[in-house]
Amino acid sequence: MSDSPDSAKKKILLIDDEPFITSLMAMNLEDSGRFEVREENDSLKALDAIQDFLPDLVVLDVMMPDLDGADIIYRLKNDARLKHIAVVFHTATVREAELHAHGGIISGFPFLAKPATTDQMIAFIDKHLPK
Amino acid sequence: MNSDPPESSTPHTTLTQLEEAGALSHFASSIAHEVCNPLSQIVLATDLLAGPRPLTDDMRKKITGFLRQGADRIDKAMKAMLSTCTPIEVGMTPEDANALVENALATFTLEAAVQVEKNFAADLPLILVDKTHITEAIASLCANALDAMHPGGGTLTLKTVSKIFASSEREGWQRQSWFRAGDHAVVITIADTGHGIPENKIGLIYEAFFTTKTAGKGAGLGLTVAKKVVDLHHGRLEISNRPEGGVLAVMTLKSAAQP
Numbered sequence: 001m002s003d004s005p006d007s008a009k010k011k012i013l014l015i016d017d018e019p020f021i022t023s024l025m026a027m028n029l030e031d032s033g034r035f036e037v038r039e040e041n042d043s044l045k046a047l048d049a050i051q052d053f054l055p056d057l058v059v060l061d062v063m064m065p066d067l068d069g070a071d072i073i074y075r076l077k078n079d080a081r082l083k084h085i086a087v088v089f090h091t092a093t094v095r096e097a098e099l100h101a102h103g104g105i106i107s108g109f110p111f112l113a114k115p116a117t118t119d120q121m122i123a124f125i126d127k128h129l130p131k
Numbered sequence: 132m133n134s135d136p137p138e139s140s141t142p143h144t145t146l147t148q149l150e151e152a153g154a155l156s157h158f159a160s161s162i163a164h165e166v167c168n169p170l171s172q173i174v175l176a177t178d179l180l181a182g183p184r185p186l187t188d189d190m191r192k193k194i195t196g197f198l199r200q201g202a203d204r205i206d207k208a209m210k211a212m213l214s215t216c217t218p219i220e221v222g223m224t225p226e227d228a229n230a231l232v233e234n235a236l237a238t239f240t241l242e243a244a245v246q247v248e249k250n251f252a253a254d255l256p257l258i259l260v261d262k263t264h265i266t267e268a269i270a271s272l273c274a275n276a277l278d279a280m281h282p283g284g285g286t287l288t289l290k291t292v293s294k295i296f297a298s299s300e301r302e303g304w305q306r307q308s309w310f311r312a313g314d315h316a317v318v319i320t321i322a323d324t325g326h327g328i329p330e331n332k333i334g335l336i337y338e339a340f341f342t343t344k345t346a347g348k349g350a351g352l353g354l355t356v357a358k359k360v361v362d363l364h365h366g367r368l369e370i371s372n373r374p375e376g377g378v379l380a381v382m383t384l385k386s387a388a389q390p
Binding site: 018020021024025027028031063066092093113114115116117118119 | 160163164166167168170171172173174175176178179182183184194197200201329
């Protein structure tokens, strides 16, 4: 594990109603030494969490109770303060083969199919982090 | 030359095919959701075990728990899926609806914060049902009611009443009603004071794998199976939000003896 200074770490917000997934993903990402990670498991609090943490990138689940991923991204992209924030989807509802057929992009947003390994997730985040 | 379109492209058939394709697609997405999420948990837990983090015994135990829980969820989802796709066989016997509701309720350990109010009619006719399946269907409705009131508590109201149909009453979109004027029936109602069903989701409640419960708390098959069981009895199951809050489930089943 090679730690970057905190100021150099990229801020990643994980929004998923599955706390085990966000908890494990957060630990794995933090162990790379490159990311500062925060988790939000309540979709109704997702926008507040984004506004509070101001992440470099949001990893967003699709199927969640109350607000689904599409609802959240719609609200995010209509919020002048937050619409610049990069978002990627992490979902169980598309197959890897479908994603390859679309170059990993659906409706203009990058998707990563579950289950993804930590290495795949980091490569995906690196590819879509704002330069 | 016959210029009629092939039967398969008639509007009705095409719509049915689209509905079936939509239902299948929803079913497939739901299975993917129920399996790929715990699978993701297993993959990430394995990465953590293999990663650079020094792990205490407690941590290792916790990760093992993540692995076990993920595997259990997949197992449960697959069994639930198989039970949904398997035909239900029913063996009918005359039963007392009040006893069935009591038996269903007895399968739960009730939290102290939950009050149960029973309002059972004393003079109910017997209903001709598969005792096991109908008890499970009632238990499933009770489970949803209790989950909706967790952890804050509330009141679970169970009621039975006899009914004589005044006219053939169709159930919304259904082409036919199983009930005709003069039919005798028993109505079982289960009401809770929980959070209710979001209005934009109420049309989805009978769909397999649809759930408003927290991740991992329910596969979303209880109502699907309950509806299937009630349909097999030529009965009626209606679910709605109560104006005062919570959900009302109404199960109507024909009496064993009809005039």
